[in-house]
Amino acid sequence: MAFHVLTAEFVHESNTFKKGETGLDDFRDSALDLGAAAVDRFGDVNAELAGFLDAGRAAGWKITHTISAHATPGARVSRAAFDHIAGVICDAARQHRDTLDGILLGLHGAMVPAFCEDGEGELLARLRAIVGPEMPIAVTLDLHAIATPAMVAQAQVFVSYKTYPHVDMRETGRHAGRLLDAAMRKAARPVTLRAHRPMLDEANAGRTDVPQTAALYARARAHEDEPGIMAVSINAAFAEADVAEAGPTVLVTYDADHPGASARARAIAEGLADTIWEQRDSVSNDFLTPAAAAAIARDFDASHGPLVIADYADNPGAGAYGDATALLAALLEAGATGGGFAPMIDPEAAAVLHRHRVGDTVTLDIGGKQDANFGGGPLRLTGQVVHLSDGSFTGDGPILGGITHSFGPTAVFRSGGIDVLVVTIPGQMLDLQQVRTFGIEPANLRFLVVKSMQHFRAAFEPVAGKVIVCDSGALATPQAHLRPYTRLPRPFWPLDRF
Structure with a gap:
């Protein structure tokens, strides 16, 4: 039986x-x-x-x-x-x-x-x-x-x-x-x-x-x-x-x-x-500041693939808000162009952009609306709507292959030479179709920011000319002391030294 x-x-x-x-x-x-x-x-x-x-x-x-x-x-x-x-x-x-x-x-x-x-x-x-x-x-x-x-x-x-x-x-x-x-x-x-x-x-x-x-x-x-x-x-x-x-x-x-x-x-x-x-001290990541990451992006030679910048601290896959602006602000200030930024989780901005048509020029506040103490406050930007979508995509990579998800109402907003994927529903970057579906092709970029700690590597590292990791100071920052732990039994590494 x-x-x-x-x-x-x-x-x-x-x-x-x-x-x-x-x-x-x-x-x-x-x-x-x-x-x-x-x-x-x-x-x-x-x-x-x-x-x-x-x-x-x-x-x-x-x-x-x-x-x-x-x-x-x-x-x-x-x-x-x-x-x-x-x-x-x-x-x-x-x-x-x-x-x-x-x-x-x-x-x-x-x-x-x-x-x-x-x-x-x-x-x-x-x-x-x-x-x-x-x-x-x-x-x-x-x-x-x-x-x-x-x-x-x-x-x-x-x-x-x-x-x-x-x-x-x-x-x-x-x-x-x-x-x-x-x-x-x-x-x-x-x-x-x-x-x-x-x-x-x-x-x-x-x-x-x-x-x-x-x-x-x-x-x-x-x-x-x-x-x-x-x-x-x-x-x-x-x-x-x-x-x-x-x-x-x-x-x-x-x-x-x-x-x-x-x-x-x-x-x-x-x-x-x-x-x-x-092995508690054997950390392999080199966490760059937004300014340092932006300087590398501005001057990067993408002949062998784009620079992929992981916004480690603003990873939605670790529960971060996904709307930190510190890295985007640094890229714009550095004059880094020819890039993509994915995603910016901002339902309010996505709704504003969806009230316009592709090709329209729009000025709006983007990102930084959840907690400006972690990763920066809103940026007022002027740019062009280059893509509008319901946000549905089907993965084809090693993690999401064959699985359909949605970012909800989604727009691509081009400002200062950077295409920002503005989404409604949270999600970290796991699959190339999360950008390609919306007209952002990594092969055509100098750099691409992905909000993810590590999962992005499965799909994005193979197409990257280089990968760097940035600590934008958002909620999932590796600087654990910036989060107010109260429940941990102390002492506890690395908040306390042994």
């Missing part, structure tokens, strides 16, 4: 310093798809759900998929949004409890609802109360998870991404599915243990293009070949969440029925965590 597995995706990375809340409409803007609609959208792309389905087909499961809910990283998740999405999952578990053999969840690991600090732990506790203590629950996590003791206490299996930029979502889903199948078949008795270190995040935030960080993940893969070791997950953590359990963790899922596996799992977890701690 086929195993019956309940699946769901509920993903949010919460920046606790950001104003407001992430509500249900923010999930609708990205993904809030039920059952078959979610399978149609995410069932054959690079997503955890696709990996769940792959594993299920291979094992002959019956799968009931409940919901795929994703929102762009942002402020704490509202209670209404959390209860609604968690309710869909829990109601299905309650409905099918008597026939279920296992549960497979795609979570982030750094979700902070408005009413508690551990959204994933809360969801898992609610599910565990419904299905009882024995049912196998397997979970996939983002590499930037803040994996808490409460999470580990409620599920047997954890598998995190091993790439940043994240390009292994589907394989992560398959891996978790295989381990869940082993648990349901009684071929293994998985248990997960956790090691933690008191630091905001791994020195390079888990970048797997940095040799010393990549070596951690290579060790994790090698350990997974050891008898009794089922998964080794290195979670670099998320520095923009001020919560008591913050910090990088190593999770090792092992077979409790295999002799010696428990002790070996503990040695693996602590050994990797020790290396993370020992």
